[in-house]
Amino acid sequence: MSNELMAVYNRAPVEVERGEGAWLHAADGRVFLDLVQGIATNGLGHTHPALVSALTAQAGKLWHVSNIFRIPGQEELARKLTQNSFADVVFFGNSGSEAVECALKAARRYHSVNGAPERIDIFGFAGSFHGRTYAAVNASGNPSYLDGFGPCLPGYEQFLVDDMDAIEAAIHRPTAAAVIVEPVQGEGGARALDEAWLRRVRELCDETGTLLIFDEVQCGMGRTGKLFAHQWFEGVEPDLMAVAKALGGGFPVGACLASAKAAQGMIVGVHGSTFGGNPLAMAVAGAAFDIIAAEETLANVRDVSAHLKAALSELVARYPDIAVDVRGKGLLVGVKLVTNNREMMAIARDHGLLIAGGGENCVRMLPSLLLTREEADEAVVRLEATFAATRTKAAVPADAAA
Ligand SMILES: Cc1ncc(COP(=O)(O)O)c(C=O)c1O
Structure with missing residues (x-):
């Protein structure tokens, strides 16, 4: 980590190198499914x-x-x-x-x-x-x-x-x-x-x-x-x-x-x-x-949002000890957690998924507006692995983990 940068950010340990569509590549070879996209900024994904x-x-x-x-x-x-x-x-x-x-x-x-x-x-x-x-x-x-x-x-x-x-x-x-x-x-x-x-x-x-x-x-x-x-x-x-x-x-x-x-x-x-x-x-x-502004893009947002939210709601129902609600509109999606959202973001990273934090202990997903249903499905698979790892971690007594 650089000491020459003003210390106003708590940066994730990922040195970014390049991006393509929904995917972000780190300098060490890791590849992430990026549902943050510069915090809702790369609306068309990386390097359209x-x-x-x-x-x-x-x-x-x-x-x-x-x-x-x-x-x-x-x-x-x-x-x-x-x-x-x-x-x-x-x-x-x-x-x-x-x-x-x-x-x-x-x-x-x-x-x-x-x-x-x-x-x-x-x-x-x-x-x-x-x-x-x-x-x-x-x-x-x-x-x-x-x-x-x-x-x-x-x-x-x-x-x-x-x-x-x-x-x-x-x-x-x-x-x-x-x-x-x-x-x-x-x-x-x-x-x-x-x-x-x-x-x-x-x-x-x-x-x-x-x-x-x-x-x-x-x-x-x-x-x-x-x-x-x-x-x-x-x-x-x-x-x-x-x-x-x-x-x-x-x-x-x-x-x-x-x-x-x-x-x-x-x-x-x-x-x-x-x-x-x-x-x-x-x-x-x-x-x-x-x-x-093209209707095709806006229609994709509505379609992939409905698809993603349905899958997330189903996931949340299976993990009531981890998450309680799916909310937001379009592809500004929040999942309200029971467990700590900052920890969840780090565990998701370990499973190749980038998600953002949000108020009220939410994690947020703000992907490319061109995200496909297949990429949304892959995100849910990775989030499920994240939830499962969170559950396992929570089951280990604190003194055993120390
Ligand atoms: C709703 C809203 N308004 C304003 C801002 C500030 O934008 P910027 O960081 O580009 O100054 C943000 C940034 O996250 C935002 O989400």
Whole structure:
């Protein structure tokens, strides 16, 4: 392990070398079935040929010019995103956190330019994750991401998803600016919010002029079997939306999508990014978009998700001492465990399977949207071996194991 890297990650003992589709190869020859995919980021798996060729073709032409020039790939991707969503305009950044940051800034600016600068309150939810910038950690409010970083930013507050009375009262405050929510919580443990909840929050925002921000950094871009997760629910649209991860298929890019109304305050000079939307990112993201938005890909997500979840539910029923629930939407799947999820991830690795952790002691599966039924079956075989090994380990008395 390198001592020269800032010690903010607890890294798995795998030195990665190359990837292909659903498979990740380590330098020591081990091959893993990768259901993490850079945490829902390689939406089309590792090194998809269309993305490799888009990137290499662009690399020979032009890398970077900054946003002082027109960038055709940016205009083209913005057109694709707006034609396929509620949005009228798009701002490109480099990450999910930056997309969230832009949405939060746009929300406050909207009220400010509409004569209500006192409307600064941003309401988030327990179990959410919006990234690691100051605004993002304040929006999610997770104490472990705020500790030691000085005072919390003013105007951020969190509520329990289930406490609709408190949410309602907050949205009715004269200082309410925006609600930020993930339609399917990712890091929080693959928790899908239901239609009635999202519809009610949309109504409350409409009643009060509060803006609604959907964070679809993890659950968007095809992950749930629709291009965007909220599109499962007719008419439940946000005013602003953060997208990243699978948007670039593994290349760093993020986007803040906005309705014309919500973008009113975002005029020349109020926001920007040096790298955001550069030609390399736009070439890869443009190619990724075409494949992800294709009905064939979205249908595959729905089909493989149903297949995988059925097999996982059956597995969980046979191992009630190990796992209790299968949840999530599309190919954002969570398995809630009885035993420790961090230990389970390590045991899964020993069985050639990569899975991610999640809140509420879940393990998460966020595979390529192109995962096949056969690969899903292989994942369940490896997870069953993992469960069996976990059961055996638990049966050995602690002093015998020592
Ligand atoms: C829902 C959600 N929002 C925002 C982020 C932050 O994205 P990034 O790490 O690219 O800044 C993440 C990252 O996991 C996420 O899952």
